[in-house]
Amino acid sequence: MLRTICYISDSRLNNSLIAFDSLTLKAKKNNATNNITGLLVYKNNNFLQVLEGKHETVDAVFNKISLDNRHHNIFKIIDTTIEQRFFGEYNFGFTVVSDKNALKNLTEYLNWLRIADNMIANEISTMVENFISR
Template sequence: MKNIVYVSTAVKLMHENQLLDILHNSRLHNAALNISGVLLYSDGTFIQVLEGKDTVIDALYSRIKADQRHKNIITIIDEPIVEKSFGQWLMGFAITDSKKTEKLLGYLTSISELDLNNDNSPAVAAIKTFIETNKLDINY
């Protein structure tokens, strides 16, 4: 099992419907392949954690890197893991400026929902740094 954490820049700022489409498709795909993780978006920047079986995560990440909706993809972490940090999330999801998405299953209204305080993994550290740097408007 492994995780990959990456950051990328949207080719253009994403509208709510585009983000919801990404979320919906990710959840369907992730459920079928036992992938968990979290996706955060702020002002054109994404950070995503993907966790699952090595070959499955590598194949998914290859698809993600080929996606034309973003650029400047930087791999922060690519390492084996013993257990998932985001195992309860097919895809936890947060954006900074949309009230409509709050009713979606998996939408993060509070970072405490991710239970980051009890996990010292590099993936969790990357997510915490993104949250703090972007001053995401969700309780931490």
């Protein structure tokens, strides 16, 4: 079985594009190394992230994020086991949503994911859609 954790947090990046680019490059590299799939959305000085992978690996990554001073007020929204990855086949496994085109592609994917008739997939889709539309 796999695990997914979805969280939101406030950012201490102060909308610094350079700091965000550095964070996303590191996240993509680390997540690829650890076989973590999911997505990272940054909007209005907040993060929303979905992490998917082996239980121990997801726990370790989330614990590391919890200690990262670029995040504060971390709130875990979903923490559950899953039978399959929802983002494993999407955009090479881990997506950073940072422009309108990426947002459009994500919205289309979430619409497709919603059809899967999976309760967790629907929760994740709703959570991400609410976050990006606010």
